[in-house]
Amino acid sequence: MSGRRVRITTGLIAGAGALLFAFLVLGSRDEPRTFSEVIMMEPFVSRPSATESVAARVPEPPPSISGPAEARRTEPSAPRGTFAPVEDAAIAVALDTGRDSYRTWVEGVRAGRPLPVESIKLEEWIQAPVYDDLPPTRSEEALAIHLEVAVAPWNPTHRLIRVGIKAEPEPAGGRIRRVRAELRFDSAQVRMHRRLASGRSEDPEASVGGVDFGPEAAFTALYEVSLRMVESGGPLGSLTVSHERADGSRWERRHDLQDDGAALLAATEDFRFSAALAGLGLMLQGAPEGALLRPDDLVRWVGRVDEYDAAGRMEFIALVTKLRLRR
Numbered sequence: 001m002s003g004r005r006v007r008i009t010t011g012l013i014a015g016a017g018a019l020l021f022a023f024l025v026l027g028s029r030d031e032p033r034t035f036s037e038v039i040m041m042e043p044f045v046s047r048p049s050a051t052e053s054v055a056a057r058v059p060e061p062p063p064s065i066s067g068p069a070e071a072r073r074t075e076p077s078a079p080r081g082t083f084a085p086v087e088d089a090a091i092a093v094a095l096d097t098g099r100d101s102y103r104t105w106v107e108g109v110r111a112g113r114p115l116p117v118e119s120i121k122l123e124e125w126i127q128a129p130v131y132d133d134l135p136p137t138r139s140e141e142a143l144a145i146h147l148e149v150a151v152a153p154w155n156p157t158h159r160l161i162r163v164g165i166k167a168e169p170e171p172a173g174g175r176i177r178r179v180r181a182e183l184r185f186d187s188a189q190v191r192m193h194r195r196l197a198s199g200r201s202e203d204p205e206a207s208v209g210g211v212d213f214g215p216e217a218a219f220t221a222l223y224e225v226s227l228r229m230v231e232s233g234g235p236l237g238s239l240t241v242s243h244e245r246a247d248g249s250r251w252e253r254r255h256d257l258q259d260d261g262a263a264l265l266a267a268t269e270d271f272r273f274s275a276a277l278a279g280l281g282l283m284l285q286g287a288p289e290g291a292l293l294r295p296d297d298l299v300r301w302v303g304r305v306d307e308y309d310a311a312g313r314m315e316f317i318a319l320v321t322k323l324r325l326r327r
Helices: 002-027 035-039 050-055 100-110 122-127 269-285 295-302 313-325
Strands: 143-151 158-167 176-185 190-195 211-213 218-227 235-244 250-258
Touching: 100 122, 100 313, 122 218, 122 269, 143 235, 143 250, 143 269, 158 176, 158 235, 158 269, 176 190, 218 269, 269 295, 269 313, 295 313
Parallel strands: none
Antiparallel strands: 143 158, 158 218, 176 211, 176 235, 190 218, 235 250
16 A cells, blocks of 8 residues: 555656646747747758759849839838728839848748848739749830739638739840839729738839839739729729830830639739738738638649749748648
8 A cells, every 4th residue: 555655656746747847848938929930930951952952943033123213212111001092093003122021031931030020021022033924025015014803812802913014125225214104993893902012102203203124124013902892893993004215205005904703713823923922921910811811822822833933932832831830
């Protein structure tokens, strides 16, 4: 009987010791509370991976888009793009968007270096990849316009709009001068609009002087609009793009934003990838839209990746997969 008491007492002491050890070692560690904190727990390994080998073959991004001083005014920072009511006035699309924020964030994750949420600029994440948009096919045109509309994956009464502009390989004089882009939304169809952006807001004067496009320069942006009716069944508005010709006159093209109620998964690879980048940024920022998304959603949007992946889709999938495993 006494031997049984000794065994029970010894077991209780050992159990208490284990609980104390767990409390001191595990309980003292700060548990992650947000998705951004979770993914910083384990950085990418430093040895070259298959993804990095593919990334090494990725060409340099297209030449940056530049403009005169009056077209490059710095906008105040905001947590993320906010909705604005649709008005009759045209919305000047800020074309001078950088692309460094996404690469800086990826390198920070690999190095295990936590980055503040404020460093995530959605407009730069969306602009970062080398997309597959084709340049102009007509010799008399210097710019190709790529427009797509799809149902917003986080709200079926909203639409995502992808605006893509690609310059020709050999523009006259080496540059396409004073490019401007303006959006007009139909107030009968669209109630509110916003650009998915974190570091700047749209401003009618932001690109008043136009910006210059170098050979094969590319621009991509995503807009989100809320509809007055769940099914619009027609154009949501239009995009007008123009630039200055060598003789001083202006070339101009207008394109309708046609909404067919198509799902995002039915869109082009470029549209889906840009939406996945925006989705990850919204998740990290703790945005309401991001709370409705899962890492699996982003991987599904990107879809199948070819061996030669100039846009960096394989790298993105590997990153999101690792983050998913750490949640």
